[in-house]
Amino acid sequence: MTIAKEKIRFGFTVSKDRQIDFDANSKSIALQVAEAEPSINLCISCGTCAATCTAAQFTDFSLRRIILLVRRGETTGLENDIARCMLCGKCQLVCPRGLSTRNIILQIHKALKTIES
Numbered sequence: 001m002t003i004a005k006e007k008i009r010f011g012f013t014v015s016k017d018r019q020i021d022f023d024a025n026s027k028s029i030a031l032q033v034a035e036a037e038p039s040i041n042l043c044i045s046c047g048t049c050a051a052t053c054t055a056a057q058f059t060d061f062s063l064r065r066i067i068l069l070v071r072r073g074e075t076t077g078l079e080n081d082i083a084r085c086m087l088c089g090k091c092q093l094v095c096p097r098g099l100s101t102r103n104i105i106l107q108i109h110k111a112l113k114t115i116e117s
């Protein structure tokens with residue numbers, strides 16, 4: 001029996017490597033956003049925003065994850081993800097660190113457009 005079949009038989013697989021190479025990632029979007037809206041640097045990834053987010057109730061959208069990815073320089077595919085935000089501002093009301101979340105979302109959107117053009 002091949003190794004692949006053995007893995008299926010035992011019901012497990014080897015997960016894809018999720019190691020993050022911080023040196024290889026570009027931080028240009030994060031720097032651009034932080035310059036326009038410095039409060040992004042105060043995020044502690046608590047997830048309170050995601051817990052109250054209207055978009056997150058119906059999709060896998062998460063502002064917490066988006067901010068993390070931007071700060072890591074992992075911005076591939078973020079444009080579609082961020083388009084789910086309705087800019088309702090609920091996250092801004094509950095954020096314990098007082099982030100200007102709506103402006104952060106707008107600035108990420110703007111920075112992604114700049115990179116594209």
Ligand code: SF4
Nearest residue numbers: 043044046047049095
């Ligand atoms: S609630 Fe505020 S501090 Fe917590 S993850 Fe969301 S943006 Fe960051």
Ligand code: SF4
Nearest residue numbers: 053085086088089091
């Ligand atoms: S502004 Fe966007 S991220 Fe914040 S609660 Fe509303 S839909 Fe969610």
